[in-house]
Amino acid sequence: MVYDYIIVGAGSAGCVLADALTHDGKYQVLLLESGPEDKNFLLDMPRGIGKILQPDSRYVWQYQIHKGFPHFNESSDSNQETWLKGRVLGGSSSINGMVYARGFPSDYDEWETLGCEGWNWQNLLPHFIAHEQHELGANPARGDKGPLRITTHPKDGSGLPVRQLGDATLQAMADTGIKTTEDTNLDGGAGYQPRTISGGKRCSAATAFLKPAMQRKNLTVIHSSQAQRIVFDKKRAVAVEVKHKGTLKRLDCQRDIILSAGAIESPKLLLLSGVGDSEQLQSLNLPSIHHAPEVGRNLQEHYFIQTQYRVRDGSLNSAFQGLGLIKSILRYLLFRNGPMSHAAQEIIAYTSSRSEAERSDCQLGVGLYSLAQNKYPPAPEKLPGITIGGYPMHPTSRGSLSLQSADPDTAPLIVANFLQTDKDQKTAVAMLRKIRNISQQPSLAPYIEQELSPGKNVETDEELLDFYQRNGMTAYHVSGTCRMGGDSDSVVDTRTNVRGVTGLRVVDTSIFPRLPSGNTNAPTMAVARHAAGMILEDALRS
Numbered sequence: 382m383v384y385d386y387i388i389v390g391a392g393s394a395g396c397v398l399a400d401a402l403t404h405d406g407k408y409q410v411l412l413l414e415s416g417p418e419d420k421n422f423l424l425d426m427p428r429g430i431g432k433i434l435q436p437d438s439r440y441v442w443q444y445q446i447h448k449g450f451p452h453f454n455e456s457s458d459s460n461q462e463t464w465l466k467g468r469v470l471g472g473s474s475s476i477n478g479m480v481y482a483r484g485f486p487s488d489y490d491e492w493e494t495l496g497c498e499g500w501n502w503q504n505l506l507p508h509f510i511a512h513e514q515h516e517l518g519a520n521p522a523r524g525d526k527g528p529l530r531i532t533t534h535p536k537d538g539s540g541l542p543v544r545q546l547g548d549a550t551l552q553a554m555a556d557t558g559i560k561t562t563e564d565t566n567l568d569g570g571a572g573y574q575p576r577t578i579s580g581g582k583r584c585s586a587a588t589a590f591l592k593p594a595m596q597r598k599n600l601t602v603i604h605s606s607q608a609q610r611i612v613f614d615k616k617r618a619v620a621v622e623v624k625h626k627g628t629l630k631r632l633d634c635q636r637d638i639i640l641s642a643g644a645i646e647s648p649k650l651l652l653l654s655g656v657g658d659s660e661q662l663q664s665l666n667l668p669s670i671h672h673a674p675e676v677g678r679n680l681q682e683h684y685f686i687q688t689q690y691r692v693r694d695g696s697l698n699s700a701f702q703g704l705g706l707i708k709s710i711l712r713y714l715l716f717r718n719g720p721m722s723h724a725a726q727e728i729i730a731y732t733s734s735r736s737e738a739e740r741s742d743c744q745l746g747v748g749l750y751s752l753a754q755n756k757y758p759p760a761p762e763k764l765p766g767i768t769i770g771g772y773p774m775h776p777t778s779r780g781s782l783s784l785q786s787a788d789p790d791t792a793p794l795i796v797a798n799f800l801q802t803d804k805d806q807k808t809a810v811a812m813l814r815k816i817r818n819i820s821q822q823p824s825l826a827p828y829i830e831q832e833l834s835p836g837k838n839v840e841t842d843e844e845l846l847d848f849y850q851r852n853g854m855t856a857y858h859v860s861g862t863c864r865m866g867g868d869s870d871s872v873v874d875t876r877t878n879v880r881g882v883t884g885l886r887v888v889d890t891s892i893f894p895r896l897p898s899g900n901t902n903a904p905t906m907a908v909a910r911h912a913a914g915m916i917l918e919d920a921l922r923s
């Protein structure tokens with residue numbers, strides 16, 4: 382069989398593409414996924430991620446990365462961390478924190494200004510709307526007829542006193558100038574978390590887009606098979622070489638091969654296939670099909686920091702351990718609600734680190750629980766607490782990704798280069814001060830007993846920055862490594878074609894020229910739907 386399209390990677394982008402490209406029944410499409418099926422109760426139950434994100438999980442890719450702080454020893458804990466990506470049908474949308482954040486109009490309008498013609502808000506908004514089945518209902522900027530189910534954190538507090546603490550936190554935010562809104566995706570500000578959760582279950586890209594499409598005869602899904610490289614006939618991509626149970630196989634394609642393997646594996650596949658910096662490729666004895674030095678550059682990630690507070694009452698800590706955990710699980714099994722049905726954090730806020738009059742530059746997230754210090758994988762603290770975390774949304778620092786070996790099973794070298802620029806450092810410190818200010822508002826005084834971290838001894842800008850650098854971590858939003866642009870240096874053009882070759886596209890977070898304001902799952906799905914329209918249009922023309 383020669384497929385019309387082969388999509389590599391059944392993640393957020395791959396599932397949307399598989400649905401859109403098979404819709405009219407005209408094209409034979411193969412969706413290839415290296416991970417297994419998503420048949421596990423812990424993937425469905427939102428707080429199952431506590432177990433899914435364990436180091437030995439079969440559902441994740443793991444990467445040991447360098448943070449890139451020049452003043453810390455390269456091998457110290459402050460300079461290294463583990464990044465995870467989903468490796469299962471649904472990709473990272475099957476293992477993520479389920480925060481539904483679209484980014485704001487200015488993000489996409491900025492993409493267009495950067496040369497990505499046609500990728501503005503006006504063009505992307507219809508895709509967000511078409512995807513959404515939002516419990517708050519439809520309006521000109523929100524959809525309720527799509528396959529992706531979205532709810533906001535429940536108003537009843539799930540039978541626990543957490544709602545009072547949540548309301549008090551929102552009041553504290555309001556007192557610092559961050560208005561409370563019903564739908565933070567439309568109005569910014571602060572509110573209860575919009576989530577890709579419905580009926581107490583995760584709604585991944587596989588649930589929303591792939592499962593219904595799998596009924597179609599023109600879609601073939603092969604899981605547990607890893608693409609090793611793209612096969613070229615001169616400069617045309619014609620097949621994918623795949624490893625399945627130790628055996629190599631060639632799968633042929635007559636239109637386009639679309640890489641949707643995510644912002645780490647898509648550039649890795651390009652490099653392994655001969656599209657990248659030719660000097661680097663030659664040093665690894667790889668062929669050079671096209672010299673594209675930007676592959677793997679422009680890496681962007683949100684650097685997340687968590688602050689913690691001891692509280693007297695209202696926290697969920699007891700619901701995640703001992704007898705409390707058994708009760709939470711029982712409650713979930715019986716009613717599909719309670720703490721096991723919550724997203725990673727209960728409250729979200731968008732704010733400016735400096736003045737509310739300016740464009741929001743930070744996302745804050747409040748978890749009504751606290752975590753034991755220096756423990757990996759994360760575990761709840763015994764005593765009650767809350768976390769207020771956040772990250773600057775528009776980092777100007779850039780990292781990179783490169784091959785360490787020509788062996789597809791060897792992880793690439795990733796250097797994040799967090800907080801390298803003066804602007805990023807100033808925003809990081811200002812955000813930490815903002816969080817502290819929120820925690821000190823009168824509405825939280827009945828709850829908060831003590832700031833645990835950073836703690837009152839961390840006071841000057843230098844101390845706050847040092848705390849941030851040492852304790853910050855990935856927000857799991859890695860993007861930008863196959864940058865899309867109108868300029869000849871960009872890796873893909875504005876119709877998602879890889880420059881310098883034919884029959885090859887990239888559609889996933891790696892093509893983002895800049896990170897959007899907030900989490901990346903919803904933007905990736907909208908980008909994939911926009912790209913699918915172009916792919917079908919181009920097919921009609923050819």
Ligand SMILES: Cc1cc2nc3c(=O)[nH]c(=O)nc-3n(C[C@H](O)[C@H](O)[C@H](O)COP(=O)(O)OP(=O)(O)OC[C@H]3O[C@@H](n4cnc5c(N)ncnc54)[C@H](O)[C@@H]3O)c2cc1C
Pocket residue numbers: 389390391392393394395413414415416434465466467468469470471472473474476477478479480481482606607608609641642643644646647650725856857858859889890891900901902903905
């Ligand atoms: C732990 C975690 C928490 C997150 N929390 C949130 C959140 O709460 N909200 C939010 O909006 N975003 C969140 N994100 C980010 C968001 O989920 C991702 O940015 C988004 O899903 C990425 O989509 P993608 O299509 O680019 O890649 P992915 O969804 O990662 O999909 C890539 C797929 O390609 C497969 N693949 C890779 N290489 C190969 C190969 N060689 N052959 C075959 N298949 C291959 C992978 O196994 C994977 O299934 C989180 C991410 C993680 C990891």
